[in-house]
Amino acid sequence: MAALTREETQNLIQEVLAVYPEKARKDRAKHLMINDPSLETAKKCITSNRKSLPGVMTIRGCAYAGSRGVCWGPIKDMIHISHGPVGCGIYSTMGRRHYSNGTTGADIFTNINVTSDFQEKDIVFGGDKKLKTIIDELETLFPLAKGYSVQSECPIGLIGDDIESVSKVKSAEIGKTIVPVRCEGFRGVSQSLGHHIANDTIRDWVLPTREGKDDGFVKTPYDVNILADYNIGGDIWPSRMLLEEIGLRVIAQVPGDGTLMEMEKSIHAKLNLLHCYRSMNYVSRHMEEKYGIPWMEYNLFGPTKIEASLRAIAERFDDRIKDGVERVLAKYKPQWQAVVDKYRPRLEGKTVMLYVGGLRPRHIIGAYEDLGMVVVGTGYEFAHNDDYDRTVKEMGDATLIYDDVTAFELDEFVKKLKPDLIGSGIKEKYQFQKMGFPFRQMHSWDYSGPYHGYDGFAIFARDMDMTLNNPCWGEMKAPWLRPAAPPESQAA
């Protein structure tokens, strides 16, 4: 469908909101905006990071999901204890596809769900004793684990258990890092606060361990950290290969495929490279203030953004890295050009609507544009103002931007805008597929990936083509609803 004008988009928003009661309409109107790339700040146009409206369907997660699932989950050599009732843990365990290298039970523990399985008696008498027992049991079961994190579920905060004191006592006893995380699900309006809480615990419990000590670490001027790349479908590996190829030394991957020791060592870096701004900017800011490590955002989705990002990274270093970047860009040009030549004719001019978490709605636009596709609508589940400030520059004029969009609104926008492809999560997938829209999960890469770097771009292009040009979308109508075909001659 052709791009809408500003007025048409405004009418669309009005039309969709018309069914709400007045109060709800007023509230939701603040969360929808029509993009204007010339804006400096989105603050006046869109409200974000507010409590979801009761009575409508949101797909946000909770603070526990943000901490256990996102920020701490991928740290592979620690055991993350889901402290509380049994249910929460499973939703955050490898449902997120944060890959890690190693052998489960020996050096990686990311795909084990450890929970304290709270019962009524633990709520009544407190669960501190149980936590101690669990840590003892884990020490027996998995003696090679490098540390533990205690991820609180809702009841822990409600009954006031002192997980900090248990952690301190047990940590002294067994000589390992134990991080208590106060990420009870009821905190905040979305998983975003969970990221913040997790960042604060990294700041308080992990980073100071090597501060001011001589740990024999040999620094080089090219040391960098990859922050906030979660290794979804293996994303961090092509990213790391690219960065190493331009001559940098990656000393820590936090948290994707990362380890506790890497996090501790990360204070020795020269530069923090921040992929997901939303989830780990807090710890980057802290490291800048305390350890003097500057940070910068970068984007490795699609050749255009890779080129811009690598050049921007090289600006922070000497000529060796600058030459490295030019060499790498020249080396991979034929590779990505071949991908573009193959898929662009098949995807040119197709429209996409996105609704993802806190970073991808803007980061991935470049990759679609490299394939000749147009993003007509984008939105975040849990972004804050600063994310929208960055988004308005990426999106085209008069495109639709939605914050914490409700299931109803997204349905209606899709029906009206009729995009050729929708990129969102598992909760939307089947709904839109049943409506006949090609759909890709952009949280988990629909069980594909990686999508970062040049290698990832080839997979990304293939996946988009595979979904969009799949012949099944022409078969969406039930046979009895099709226009009657001329009757075939019936054999007697």
Added chain:
Amino acid sequence: MPSVMVRRNDEGKLLFYVAKKDLEEVITKVEVDTAEEWGGEVTLSDGERFYIEPIRPPPAFPTTLRFRRGD
């Protein structure tokens, strides 16, 4: 009395960041900004004003400071 992280952006301008308020704005004006002292009333790009007792010697940025809401 928000706790504010003041840091420099890529262009070297001072940024005023309050994590809890989701506020990140460029500081357009500082009342006292000399070699000996830094502080007083600061004005942000969106017009908001905050106040801090002038600090001497001027702090090294980035740093976290407690500001008062200006009148």
